Amino acid sequence: MAIIDLKTLTMQVINGDPEGIKICRVAGSTLVTVVVPRQILGEAKALPDIPKRGIYYLLDDMQGRLRRVYAGQTVKGILRLDDHNSRKEWWNKAVMFLAPDSEFSMDVVSGLEALAIQYIRRHGAYEVENSNDPKPYIDPYTEAFIHSLHDDILFRMTLLGFGLDAIGDEGHAAVGLFHTTRRGVRGIGRYDAAEGTFEVLEGSMIDLDRVPGSRKSPVKSLVALREELEGAGGIVPGEGPLFRLARPVSFTSPSMAADFVLGGSCNGWTEWVDEEGRTLSDIFRSTPHAGEG
Incomplete structure (x- = not known):
C-alpha cells in the first residue's frame, strides 16, 4: 500500500x-x-x-x-x-x-x-x-x-486562493496580455499604458535568425541585448529553430518589443494583439497611426 x-x-x-x-x-x-x-x-x-x-x-x-x-x-x-x-x-x-x-x-x-x-x-x-x-x-x-x-x-x-503561478500554457489568455504570431513566432507581453512600456514575458518565442532592424542597419541595442541574454541563460533553445525567453524583459515601446521578438522592423501597435484579435492601437489609441508616436 x-x-x-x-x-x-x-x-x-x-x-x-x-x-x-x-x-x-x-x-x-x-x-x-x-x-x-x-x-x-x-x-x-x-x-x-x-x-x-x-x-x-x-x-x-x-x-x-x-x-x-x-x-x-x-x-x-x-x-x-x-x-x-x-x-x-x-x-x-x-x-x-x-x-x-x-x-x-x-x-x-x-x-x-x-x-x-x-x-x-x-x-x-x-x-x-x-x-x-x-x-x-x-x-x-x-x-x-x-x-x-x-x-x-x-x-x-x-x-488560500492566491496562487502566484498564474502564467502557464493557459495563463497567456489572461486579460491584459497580448501576443504576436507572425511566422508562427508566438511572443507574449503586457503593455503598461501609464508608463508607455511593454514587457515581453517569460516563455515567449524569439526568432534569433532574423536581426532586429535589417542586416545592413541592425538595431544595435537589441542585438546586444539578445546576445547578453543568450550568454546569461535568459534566452534558451526552444521549439525547432526558435528560442525561448527565460525571463521577462521590459522595453520602452511596443515596437522595440516586437523587433526584439520577431526581428526585422515592426509596428508594435499593430503587431501585438489580444485573444480577441484587437491590436494595441485598437485598445489604447482613439485614432490608429502607422508610426510609433
Whole structure:
C-alpha cells in the first residue's frame, strides 16, 4: 500500500468573518500565515502573539484573480503594513508569513524576500510592483532551508486562493496580455499604458535568425541585448529553430518589443494583439497611426 503524505492545516477566522482576518498554521511548522484585509488593518495590529520576522505579499485581489502583487520583508510583523497603508493606494489585502526571531535570521529573511520577488516577476499574469531586485548573499548552508520555506509559502498561497503561478500554457489568455504570431513566432507581453512600456514575458518565442532592424542597419541595442541574454541563460533553445525567453524583459515601446521578438522592423501597435484579435492601437489609441508616436 502506498504511503499517503498528509499536511494538516489549521485556520482561525477572526470574529467568524470568512472575508476577515485569518491565521493559518501547518502542523510541524513554526511559520504563521496571517491574511489581512486592508480595511481592517487596525484590528489585525491588535492580534496578540504574532511573530515579527518574515515576508509578506501586498495583493490587488479581485475574487481570487490577482491584478497586482508586491513582495517585501518585515521585522515589525503586521505593523510593517502601516507604511504601505499610507503610501500605496492600490492594494486591498496582505498575506504575511512570519516566524519567531529565533527561527528566522536576517539572512534567511533577506534571502526569502529575494526569492519571492524573483518568483513573482517570472510567474505571474499580474503587475509586479517591486522596482528593486535584491541579491543578498545566501549562506550555502541555509539555501536549501530558504527554498523549502518558499515552497511552503507557495503551497499556502494556493490553498488560500492566491496562487502566484498564474502564467502557464493557459495563463497567456489572461486579460491584459497580448501576443504576436507572425511566422508562427508566438511572443507574449503586457503593455503598461501609464508608463508607455511593454514587457515581453517569460516563455515567449524569439526568432534569433532574423536581426532586429535589417542586416545592413541592425538595431544595435537589441542585438546586444539578445546576445547578453543568450550568454546569461535568459534566452534558451526552444521549439525547432526558435528560442525561448527565460525571463521577462521590459522595453520602452511596443515596437522595440516586437523587433526584439520577431526581428526585422515592426509596428508594435499593430503587431501585438489580444485573444480577441484587437491590436494595441485598437485598445489604447482613439485614432490608429502607422508610426510609433
